[in-house]
Amino acid sequence: MVKPLPVDVTSPEAVYQGMKRAGIDFVVSVPCLNLKEVIPMVDRDPDIIHVPVTREEEGVGVCAGAYMGGKRPAMLMQNSGLGNSVNALASLNQLYGIPLVMIISHRGVEGEPICAQVPMGELTTQLLEILEIPYFIPDSKADAIEKIQVAWKTALEGRRPSAVLLPIPFWR
Template identity: 50%
Template structure:
């Protein structure tokens, strides 16, 4: 299934990505790292990714952040004080942990709050359940982020990973 996400990124012409490590995205990050047309910057915290991608956007790059939903809470200030104020689009490719079949109790609070936080931040989100939907939502989400000059999130939950 990471191949479909990668295909969507390529079709969306995303050429700059920051990522925070996530086991669900391990194969995807390997594909991106080996792609000479995508500048990939691994970071240690999500708000760092938001800052770097904002700078890359200002130089003309089409950006994405690959992260786990647990990092969304870390990013609220960057979203509000940087992305909202300066109208910066970026695609958020998020592994949505903490819902059904979650084995780590610490993931559950953010799993329950993720959609609410995106709503509060006024970030539209889409939830693909199939490979075709992943490609479609990434491509359409990247177009939409440009129209609204603001982030758009694609949430990859357990329904996607189990297919």
């Protein structure tokens, strides 16, 4: 039985609960300011193998290997890293039908204080559409839990990557 979500759940707790409820048991992470509280939650969980990496394309490959080994992989990353991982997503995951959920901190959108984040922020959804990667944007913390589960189901059934975009207002 799935425990109900506490009323005062934080954004990091919602992301973590979404992964847990989706059955994610292998997580690759790339450092990100917005994900800084989620990563330790994953790292402490004895039911999740956590592999920190320095580049997103490396994470795509590690997750592909984990899936081939029977795991349910997700990658925690910032949207700027989506550009870094395009070739790996297309030539590995999409070509060979390997599911992956990318939980993406969507920088460069409403409320972004750093102008250098804006160009990729504006291109993120277009890039996902060009790559034919389904994506979900939750409208609340509770919805994030649901969308992460739906993203895993979509990735598994479609044998392809999917993404959950978490914009700046989600983290407030």
